[in-house]
Amino acid sequence: MLPHDIAIEARAVSKSFQHDVRVLDDVSMTVRRGEMVALIGASGSGKSTLIRTIAGLLPIDGKRKDSLPESGSIHVMGQPIQQNGRLSCSRALRARIGVIFQQFNLVPRVTLLANVCFGLLGSLPVLRGTLGQFSDGDKRKAMLALARVGIAEHALKRANELSGGQQQRAAIARSLVQGAELLIADEPIASLDPASSRRVMDLLADMNRNDGLTVLVSLHQVEYAMKYCSRTIALKAGRVVYDGPSQALTPAFLNQLYGAESEELFLPSFDQPINPDPANAGSHWAEPPAVAVPTHQVAAFPRVQRQAERLRA
Numbered sequence: 079m080l081p082h083d084i085a086i087e088a089r090a091v092s093k094s095f096q097h098d099v100r101v102l103d104d105v106s107m108t109v110r111r112g113e114m115v116a117l118i119g120a121s122g123s124g125k126s127t128l129i130r131t132i133a134g135l136l137p138i139d140g141k142r143k144d145s146l147p148e149s150g151s152i153h154v155m156g157q158p159i160q161q162n163g164r165l166s167c168s169r170a171l172r173a174r175i176g177v178i179f180q181q182f183n184l185v186p187r188v189t190l191l192a193n194v195c196f197g198l199l200g201s202l203p204v205l206r207g208t209l210g211q212f213s214d215g216d217k218r219k220a221m222l223a224l225a226r227v228g229i230a231e232h233a234l235k236r237a238n239e240l241s242g243g244q245q246q247r248a249a250i251a252r253s254l255v256q257g258a259e260l261l262i263a264d265e266p267i268a269s270l271d272p273a274s275s276r277r278v279m280d281l282l283a284d285m286n287r288n289d290g291l292t293v294l295v296s297l298h299q300v301e302y303a304m305k306y307c308s309r310t311i312a313l314k315a316g317r318v319v320y321d322g323p324s325q326a327l328t329p330a331f332l333n334q335l336y337g338a339e340s341e342e343l344f345l346p347s348f349d350q351p352i353n354p355d356p357a358n359a360g361s362h363w364a365e366p367p368a369v370a371v372p373t374h375q376v377a378a379f380p381r382v383q384r385q386a387e388r389l390r391a
Contacts, residue, residue: 087154088108090151093127101124112290117129128313129294140164173258174257176262178261178266180265190224246266261282309321310324
């Protein structure tokens with residue numbers, strides 16, 4: 079595998095918290111560009127911690143006296159994001175990484191349109207970004223992203239007026255506007271109902287397939303890993319215990335890896351047939367698919383936005 083083919087490379091990554099308890103223990107893994115990889119594990123396995131270290135949101139442990147000669151490091155898109163306990167992620171590199179969380183991370187009392195525009199902050203001059211000064215062109219980009227995820231009609235609503243599934247799709251639209259090359263999602267469907275979960279996963283699969291976006295998504299249910307990701311990395315007690323084809327994750331195999339903990343990795347409907355073809359994922363949507371917004375309507379949204387803001391004032 080050539081270096082330019084690698085989106086994520088983690089080597090000997092460890093992370094400890096209070097009382098020197100290791101949540102990650104010498105984790106090494108790679109994700110190729112263009113892959114959609116699932117990260118699974120029972121509660122407390124270290125999934126969220128690993129996601130946050132790869133995103134550069136949490137420093138890894140520095141070199142210990144009893145460690146191997148090589149200290150821990152994480153590279154994203156061929157660039158170091160942290161090494162030996164020190165973060166070194168540049169602003170330009172951060173702009174290439176989109177991060178989605180279970181909690182959506184939207185500003186509740188701000189319009190959906192403005193929340194999506196926040197994805198442009200990494201590419202705007204610091205002063206414009208600080209003041210939240212978005213051009214009509216910026217807003218058109220945000221509207222197109224909202225149209226793609228199927229919630230353009232809610233652009234002028236406040237984020238806290240939307241359902242959880244709609245807010246998560248807004249977070250995905252924000253990554254689209256950002257122009258991220260790598261999307262890291264930390265249990266993005268954990269708090270959603272099954273219909274919304276499928277819709278969100280369909281969108282991630284579509285971005286991976288049609289935009290060439292590299293996706294690393296942590297999931298609590300193996301059913302979604304098997305359906306949407308050809309490869310799965312399994313963690314247990316902070317260590318990688320499996321890295322291979324998702325279709326090998328049968329109940330019997332996961333019982334060997336996790337024992338009784340494996341029961342929490344399956345949905346009640348796991349024994350029902352699973353369609354592994356992402357192209358047919360749309361047949362599961364409980365909501366209408368995204369529709370294209372005519373250009374003249376997209377162009378009008380900045381004006382509507384200003385009118386709405388004046389009325390609210």
